Amino acid sequence: MVSTTIQPYPPRLLTLGELQQIAILARKHVIEMLLEAGSGHSAGPLGMADVFTAMYFQVLKHSPRNPDWEERDRLILSNGHICPIWYTVLALSGYFDVEELKTLRKLGSKLQGHPHLSSAPGIENTAGPLGQGLSQAAGIALGNLMDGKRNHTYCIMSDGEQQEGQNWEAYMFAGARRLHNLTVLIDRNNIQIDGFTEDIMPLQPFKHKLEAFRWNVLDIDGHNIEQIIDACNQAKSTQEQPTAIICNTIPGKGVEFMEDMVEWHGQPPDKKQARQALKDLRTLQGRIWWE
Amino acid sequence: MSSKQKKQPTGTTRDGFGEGLVAAAQENDQIVGLCADLTESTRMEQFRETFPKRFVQVGVAEENMVGLAAGLALSGKVPFTSSYAAFSPANSWGPIRSTVCYSRLNVKFHGGHSGLSVGPDGATHQALEDIALMRVLPHMTVVVPADKGQAFAATKAIAAEPGPCYIRTSKFEVEEVTKGHSFELGKAQVLSKGKDVTIVACGIMVERAVAAAKKLSGEISATVINMHTIKPLDVKTLMINVSKTQAVVVAEDHQRAGGLGSAIAEAVVLEDVQVFMEHVAVEDTFGESGPPEEVLKKYGLTRDHIIAAVEKSISRKKHNSR
Numbered sequence: 001m002v003s004t005t006i007q008p009y010p011p012r013l014l015t016l017g018e019l020q021q022i023a024i025l026a027r028k029h030v031i032e033m034l035l036e037a038g039s040g041h042s043a044g045p046l047g048m049a050d051v052f053t054a055m056y057f058q059v060l061k062h063s064p065r066n067p068d069w070e071e072r073d074r075l076i077l078s079n080g081h082i083c084p085i086w087y088t089v090l091a092l093s094g095y096f097d098v099e100e101l102k103t104l105r106k107l108g109s110k111l112q113g114h115p116h117l118s119s120a121p122g123i124e125n126t127a128g129p130l131g132q133g134l135s136q137a138a139g140i141a142l143g144n145l146m147d148g149k150r151n152h153t154y155c156i157m158s159d160g161e162q163q164e165g166q167n168w169e170a171y172m173f174a175g176a177r178r179l180h181n182l183t184v185l186i187d188r189n190n191i192q193i194d195g196f197t198e199d200i201m202p203l204q205p206f207k208h209k210l211e212a213f214r215w216n217v218l219d220i221d222g223h224n225i226e227q228i229i230d231a232c233n234q235a236k237s238t239q240e241q242p243t244a245i246i247c248n249t250i251p252g253k254g255v256e257f258m259e260d261m262v263e264w265h266g267q268p269p270d271k272k273q274a275r276q277a278l279k280d281l282r283t284l285q286g287r288i289w290w291e
Numbered sequence: 292m293s294s295k296q297k298k299q300p301t302g303t304t305r306d307g308f309g310e311g312l313v314a315a316a317q318e319n320d321q322i323v324g325l326c327a328d329l330t331e332s333t334r335m336e337q338f339r340e341t342f343p344k345r346f347v348q349v350g351v352a353e354e355n356m357v358g359l360a361a362g363l364a365l366s367g368k369v370p371f372t373s374s375y376a377a378f379s380p381a382n383s384w385g386p387i388r389s390t391v392c393y394s395r396l397n398v399k400f401h402g403g404h405s406g407l408s409v410g411p412d413g414a415t416h417q418a419l420e421d422i423a424l425m426r427v428l429p430h431m432t433v434v435v436p437a438d439k440g441q442a443f444a445a446t447k448a449i450a451a452e453p454g455p456c457y458i459r460t461s462k463f464e465v466e467e468v469t470k471g472h473s474f475e476l477g478k479a480q481v482l483s484k485g486k487d488v489t490i491v492a493c494g495i496m497v498e499r500a501v502a503a504a505k506k507l508s509g510e511i512s513a514t515v516i517n518m519h520t521i522k523p524l525d526v527k528t529l530m531i532n533v534s535k536t537q538a539v540v541v542a543e544d545h546q547r548a549g550g551l552g553s554a555i556a557e558a559v560v561l562e563d564v565q566v567f568m569e570h571v572a573v574e575d576t577f578g579e580s581g582p583p584e585e586v587l588k589k590y591g592l593t594r595d596h597i598i599a600a601v602e603k604s605i606s607r608k609k610h611n612s613r
Contacts, residue, residue, distance in 0.1 A: 074365075117394035125365070126394045132386050135355045139362015139370075142347065146323070147366070166386070169355035 014057055019225050022092060023053040024281055027254045029088040029101055031277045034268035037105040040113065043251035043264040044158065045085035047189045047222070051247055052089040054228040055154065055185075064094035067121040073151055074140055076125045078133020079158035079187070080114035081266075087111050087120070095122035131164025133157060134184065138174045141182035141242075152236060155184045160192030163201050168213070174242045175214030182242040183235040187222065189251040191262045210244045222247030255280045299467045304460035304494070305403050307442025309334025312371060312401075313341050314443070315450035322450060323363055325349055326373045327356050332462070333373040333403040353383040357391060357398070364396040369450060376402030376418030376459060384424055391455050392428045399449050400425070400457045406544030407573065407590055408463035408495055410583035417578040417586075423549025425457040426522050432456040432476065433522040435543075435551075437497035438467045441519060444474035452476055461544070463583055465498040469517060479525035481532065485512030488538040488601050491529065493518050493551050496542040496571070496592065503597035511601060521551050526558045534564045538604035542571040542597050544587075567607040569600035 014022075030045045055075060056062070063069040077086050084104060091098045096110070100120070103109035110120035114128035125136055137155035144151050161167065174182055188206070190197050197203055210217045216238045220227040228247065235243035251265065252258025255277040258269075269277055316322040316338060324338045325347040339346040347363075349356040353374055360370035372379060380387055380402060391398045402421050409417045425433050432452060436442035442460055449456035472480045482497070483504055490513050492500035497517045504513040514532045518525065533539050539559075541552040552570040559566050573590055580586075587593055 076362075117396075126390060129385055129389045132354075132358055132390045135358020135386070136362040136365065136390060138355075139359035139364075140366045141362070142359065143363045143366025143368050146344070146368075166352075166354040166358065169350075169352035170358065173349060173352070173355055173359065 016225060019053055019057055022057055023049045023225070024254070026053060026085060026088045026092060027281055028278060029091070029098070030084045031255070031269060031274050031281070033084055033088070033101045033104045035271065035274040036102050038268060039105060040084060040268050041081045041266050042258055042268055043191065043261070044079065044082035044187065044189065046255060046258065047249040047251045047253045048082055048085050048156070048187050049253065050223045050225050051156065051185055051187070051228055051249075052085050054225045054232070056089045056093045058229050059232045060154070061152070064122065067095060071151060074124050074137075074153050076133050076137040076140070076153065076155045077115060077127050078155055079130060079161050080127030082158070082187070083111075083115045086115065086123075090120070090122040096120055130158070130161035131166040134167050134170040134174075137182060137184070138170050138179055141174070141179045142177065144181055145179065151181070153182050155182070157184060157186050158192075159186060159188045159190065159197050159203055160200075162186070162203055162206070171210065171213040171215065178240055179242045180239050183232060184242070184244045186244060186246050187249055188246050189249045191251050191260075191265050193266050195262055206246060214241060216241040216243040217246065218243065219246045220248065222249035223253060299470060301464045301466050302439030303462055303464055304436050304439060304442035305334045305462050307436060307439035308401055308403070308446050308458060308460050309337050311443040311446025312338050315447045316342055316345065319369060319450060321367060322369045322371065323347060324371050324373065325356050325360055327351055327353050327378065329374055329403070333375070333401060335373045353379040354386050357383040357386040360398045361386070361390045361394070361396050364398050369397055369399070371399040371401060373401040373403065375404040375416060376421040377404065377416050380421055380424045380457070381418060387455070388428055392430050395430045395454050397453055398455050400455070402457065402459045403462070405459045405461055406463070406495065407578045407586050407592060408461050408544055408583045410586055411580050413580040414577035419546045419573050419578070420549065421459060422521055422543070422545050422551065423553070426549065426554060428455070430454050431522060432520070433459070434476065434520050435459045435493040436519055437469050437492075437494060437517050438465050440467050441469045441474055445476070445519065448474065448476045459494065461495050463495050465495050468498050468501050474519070477520045477523045477525055479528040480517040480519065481528065482515040482517055483513065485514045485536070487511045487513060487536060488540060488605055489514040489516060489532045489536045490540045490542065490597065490601065491516045491518050491551065491555060492542040493521060495544055499592070499594045499597055500542050502594045503601065506594065506598060507601060511605065513601065518551055521554055524554050524558055529555065529558060530562055530564065533559060533566055534562075537564070537566055538601070538608045539566050539568040540571060540597060540600045540604055541568065542592070544592055545572055547572040547574055567604045567611065569604040571596050571600050
């Protein structure tokens with residue numbers, strides 16, 4: 001197993017296998033911290049473990065020992081409720097102690113139930129009410145363009161939150177202003193609290209909608225770390241448009257009884273379920289290894 | 292008004308904002324302006340012409356405007372957003388609360404065309420709730436300048452004040468009633484001193500409060516306070532004066548609930564002073580179209596309504612002390 005803290009920037013070249021191991025380790029922490037907290041969301045954080053791992057251990061230019069580094073890329077999380085995976089990957093990449101993860105949602109914790117700007121190192125924005133992240137990311141990207149800075153801005157969003165109108169105001173703006181230094185990664189896991197996204201408010205044809213708003217759109221397997229890295233590289237080389245990467249994911253990925261189950265959107269595992277989940281993760285590790 | 296008094300020049304607080312923004316931006320090159328398709332009428336036009344590269348047209352999208360401003364603040368800018376108060380903060384309050392205020396971002400909000408004094412556009416455009424919406428938010432500073440000169444000074448002051456600030460302006464012409472009084476955020480201006488009643492007003496109602504005090508002079512002597520900063524409220528100046536007069540009249544072009552009157556009532560009940568307060572404000576109703584002065588008259592926001600409120604509060608005081 002890789003050590004718990006890895007200095008990701010300047011980058012040490014990690015192998016694909018190491019990145020996959022980090023993603024599994026991150027999932028383990030997510031299960032443990034949700035169990036400890038007794039509340040929180042399970043499916044989204046597990047489903048986005050591969051994306052967050054790819055971002056913090058490969059894609060982002062950042063410095064955990066110097067979180068306010070002027071030249072850093074920024075990652076804005078719009079669907080704040082999946083913050084357990086954000087906190088975990090921040091801790092694993094060295095922004096703060098992994099022990100801190102156990103304080104999630106507890107009184108006085110740096111790790112609020114939904115993220116709060118600067119409450120812990122590496123947290124770049126406040127999020128909770130859905131649909132408010134993309135505008136902020138676009139504002140940062142715009143500010144960087146105004147100043148001639150080359151920093152890239154990333155925004156992670158959910159598919160359910162596309163129903164918020166503010167997102168489409170922001171898509172329209174970023175497309176019109178050709179914010180090529182902005183990349184959005186959308187967790188297309190097809191679930192939201194009340195059910196399946198396509199039942200509640202169909203998003204399809206999502207790709208075409210985004211293209212109509214003048215975005216460059218890529219559609220990938222959100223569990224394939226190579227694809228995530230490749231898509232981010234493609235996004236950076238697109239000079240005239242912002243890029244949206246639709247990351248098709250399985251909610252609850254890695255824990256068989258949670259996968260694709262709407263019920264697990266907004267609840268944590270109990271002790272027995274957590275034991276089973278951790279066992280599943282070990283199996284997942286085996287599958288990845290030998291496939 | 293007596294004939295020997297020369298009428299002060301008039302102007303609008305929105306013009307004061309527009310000129311103040313340009314002046315502030317000349318001193319600080321990090322200031323940027325965002326507007327939701329109301330550049331001329333919210334007086335951001337001059338800024339756009341002077342600093343075209345620092346101006347961001349966001350289209351009719353107030354929520355996104357606030358989010359963009361938050362992002363610009365995160366990248367080190369000092370963004371000013373501008374719209375009608377009936378659209379921002381009214382349509383954009385969620386992002387103002389969660390994205391900006393909770394993170395204490397350095398974003399400035401301009402709400403123009405506030406109050407019944409908007410006139411012919413009607414109730415949809417007459418923001419009567421914006422002071423309440425902004426006042427309840429932690430970290431927010433709320434300023435309602437009384438005249439053009441003060442709006443100029445207030446805009447420059449909030450540009451230099453770290454954290455979220457709201458400035459409420461009007462398109463209604465008012466006299467330069469604060470001329471000669473220096474402006475300081477959070478420091479109320481005592482425009483005249485009296486012993487019988489304290490009239491506290493903000494925005495366009497300050498001119499009316501001054502006129503009411505003048506009309507009453509001879510029989511009733513009134514202290515007139517221009518409470519331009521509603522948050523943080525200058526409780527000290529308020530209490531020094533209110534404890535002397537006990538009779539208090541608050542006047543604002545805003546709903547009775549949640550505005551300046553509420554702020555003053557909240558402060559006063561915590562002190563050991565008995566007050567007899569009357570409130571000249573909109574009585575839990577929407578306005579309607581009409582010439583501004585006629586709308587203000589119909590809904591009770593004139594000099595004479597302030598005079599009636601003064602008489603009532605003084606009469607309550609006398610009755611109570613018997």
